[in-house]
Amino acid sequence: MKHLDEYRDPAAARRYADGIAAIVTRPWTIMEICGGQTHSIVRHGIDHMLPEGVTLLHGPGCPVCVTPPGMIDAAIAIASRPDVIFCSFGDMLRVPGNDRSLLAAKARGADVRMVYSPLDAVQIAQDNPGREVVFFAIGFETTAPATAMTVLQAESRGVANFSLLVSHVLVPPAMDALLGDPANGVQGFLAAGHVCTITGYRDYEPIARRYSIPIVVTGFEPLDLLQGLYMVIRQLEEGRCEVENQYNRSVRPDGNPAAREAMERVFAVQGQDWRGMGRIEASGLGLSERYVTFDALRRFPMIVPGPERASDCISGEILRGVRKPCDCPAFARGCTPGHPLGATMVSSEGACAAYYRYRRTALEPTA
Known part of the structure; x- marks a missing residue:
């Protein structure tokens, strides 16, 4: 626990909070873009440590949350077929579509299984050659390389009864969409460290320039977040708009070249619907033409994701x-x-x- 405790030292956290208070001269609004950052901020009360006038907003950084209801409806329709075994990460099972969830479909008899890795679904397909096995591929750039490697593995093993319902999304286009919304007053971003371990942070530099907004890549521990907030606010106070890397123990400018190569080989960038945000161009990943035989929506062409319906949920x-x-x-x-x-x-x-x-x-x- 030694190294973990170093990033949760209360005295060091207070020094960072005092340092932020010492440089703030006006109100600022900053958004953390990752759900893991949100949980750390709320759990440790980091937002309560900040001086009055510094506001933190929570962004669309939860991969399960941004998956559109229409895609979940399509997942349920596929899973409800008697010839299908449908595999998904656990969090996804309880997320509602427009009407119900995959867990509700399972309760009605659908063969829905929780897996810990997309490779588990490939093994299930090999063990059940008489049935179609579909994996619900969701998440940001963090999980996309594992999906890409799974496609390559399925191809090399000749697993013909395996396919993917793909709903991978990309962070920079979503940030671009948020900044283009007049209702959103974000003045600085904390970018997700785990996404940037894959992609690096060069893709964020055009956003910082276009919107004159500072972006700081951070980790998830309290001191990571407080140091990242200090770096964002210092840029704002000095009138700078750059991309900085607080999480340099894990993130490199160009990320992980092998992971990026796998993504670029298997996927093609496309427009994507986001829950609550509508369609964002060039914000999703679909299977490239080379690998469309693994696309579940092509394998079951009668199933088409529908639009998001109005709801009282905010x-x-x-x-x-x-x-x-x-x-x-x-x-x-x-x-x-x-x-x-x-x-x-x-x-x-x-x-x-x-x-x-x-x-x-x-x-x-x-x-």
Whole structure:
């Protein structure tokens, strides 16, 4: 625990917070783009350590949360076929589509299985040659390389009964979309360290220049986040707009070349729907023409993801940083992790789940 404790030292955290207070001369609004960062901020009360006027917004950094309801509906339709074994990560099972979740489909008899790796689904396909096995491939650039390597493995093993329902998304286009929304007053970003371990941070430099906004890549421990906030605020106070790397123990400018090569080999960039954000051009990954035989939507062409329907749940506004969980009248009342109304309460990286776990007593509505 030695090295972990170094990044959770209360005295060092207080020094960083005091350092932020010493340089702030006006209000600033900063968004962390990753759900893991959100949970660390809420769990450790980092936002409460900041001087008055420094506001943190929670962005669309939860991969489960941003998966559009129409894609989940398509997953349920595929999973409900008697010839299909449908595989998914655990968090995804309880996320609602427009009507119900994969877990509800499983309760109705669909063969839905939780896996820890997409390679598990390939093995299931090899063990069940008479059935179609479909893996729900979700996530940001962090998980896309594992999906890409799984496709290459399935091809090399000649596994013909395996396919993917792909809903991978890319972070920089989402940041671009947020900054182009007049309702969003973000003035600086904390970029996700684990995404940048794969991609590096050069893709963020055009965004910083185009919108004159500082972007700092950070880790997930309290001192990572406080140092990253200090770096963002120092840039804002000095009138600079650069990409800086706080997480240099893990992130390099060009990321992981082998992982990027696998992604570029298997996937092609395409437009993608995001829950609560609509369609964002060039923000998703689909299988390239070389690997379309592994595309579940081509294998089951009668199944087409539909649009997101209107809902009373405000998770879309939470994902855009327009509102916070405590602004929802259903928070901790009609909406709980045991009975979630929206994706941000389901996922272990969702903002509503973080507030429920760490701040429910202070925020739940009173009668």
